[in-house]
Amino acid sequence: MNFSGILLLLCFVFLGNERFDAHATFLTTAVRKQMFLAAFGVFVGPVFLAAMALPFVAFLFHDVNTMANLIIHVMPSMAMYNLRWNAPALHAAYPTFFNLQYLQEMQDQDDTLQKNSRGLEPPDPNVGDLPFWNGLDQPSVARNALLVYFAWWVPYTIWMLLYGLKLPVYPKKGSDRRPEPKYDTVFHSLWRGGPCELVGSVVWKRPKDISQDQTQRNDFEVRDFMFYMIGHALACVIVGIGVVGSISYMGGQRGHAWMLLLATSLCAERGAQRYTYYVTAMYGQKLRNAYKVAMTSYERIPMMGKKSS
Known part of the structure; x- marks a missing residue:
């Protein structure tokens, strides 16, 4: 299952289910707040950036896999939007499930940020108890998101190096040592073709035919x-958390809504x-091929009235 999906499920189960509280006394309000900060930073940062950038995240209603990718990458940010800006309505509708007392702290910070934007108070992006960034030693949205991201990045990298890289590999011609692969990874799907040849030629000075063979297998x-x-980490930290996440969090409701609109528009365009x-x-090519076959078959039919030799 996708890591973001697991984290989202954990958030819904742990962050405010009063029925769960009786059996999980370790989940204090302070712990929940840190979990929410981490979830918010990841879902409006790296996961949200993936929705904007990945080619297989699109509105393609007849394709189950593509729609699943769309929901996995866009829905978490939408959920965070509703938890932040519609918290009273959610609590009223589900009084025994959502019990996020610290959202009031976020609301107080939002009010202060709005005053700052109007010039009523000196601007300070880290006001309140839920700042976006407050250093590596203090809890914040960005710091907690970084911890969660690298808690995924390190074990995933190790697993791929030890096992995952060989899962989608096709056996060499004439070799029967390994069966046909049944799995694929995001890295393999994105690296096939252009990226492999480009990085191989520019960075590694690798011959193009070797890169093409690697792509085929x-x-x-x-x-x-x-x-x-490494590129994934730099993009997620700098662009995902530093740009997309900061706009979605510090830009208030309007900033988060505009980012949702941007992601939705990009997915719709794809x-x-x-x-x-x-x-x-595609269909035009199929029609041309069918027409070509039909014309070839027609030309082979003897003309009516033509005498056979």
Whole structure:
């Protein structure tokens, strides 16, 4: 299961279920607050950035896998939006489930940020008890999100190096040592083709035919994977948390809403491009091939009235 999906389920179960409280006394309000800060930072940061950037996250209603990717990457940020800006309505609708007392602290901070934006108070992006960034030694949205991200990054990288890199590999021609692969990973799906050849030629000075062979067999080098993972970390930390996350958190309700609109528009655009391809290029090619076969068959039929020799 996707890591973000697991984290979202944990948040819904742990953050405010009063029925669960009787059996989990260790989940104090302070612990829940740190979990919420981490979840908010991850869901409006790296996961949200993935919804904007990944090509397989799109509105493609007939494709179950694509729609699952869309829900996994967009829904968490929508959930955080509702938890933050519609907390009273959620608590009224589910009084025994959502018990997020510390959301009032976030609301107090939002009120202060609005006053700052109007010039009523000196601007301070880290007011209140729920700051976006307060250093590595103090709890904050960005700090907690970084901890959760690298808590995923380190074991995932180790697992891929030890086991995952070879799961989607096709056996070499004439070799029967390994069966056909049944699995694929995000790294393999994104690295096939252009990225493998580009990085291989520019960074590693690798011959193009070797990169093409690696793409055909899904058998990439460890240095390719580490290049991808380091780039993944830089993008998630700098762009995901530092830009997308900060706008969604410090921009208030309007900033978060605009980021949701941007992500939705990008996913809709990718879906529209795919449908355009299906309707025009792909189906057009199929029609041309069928017409070519039909014309070839027609030309082989003897003309009516033509005498046979």
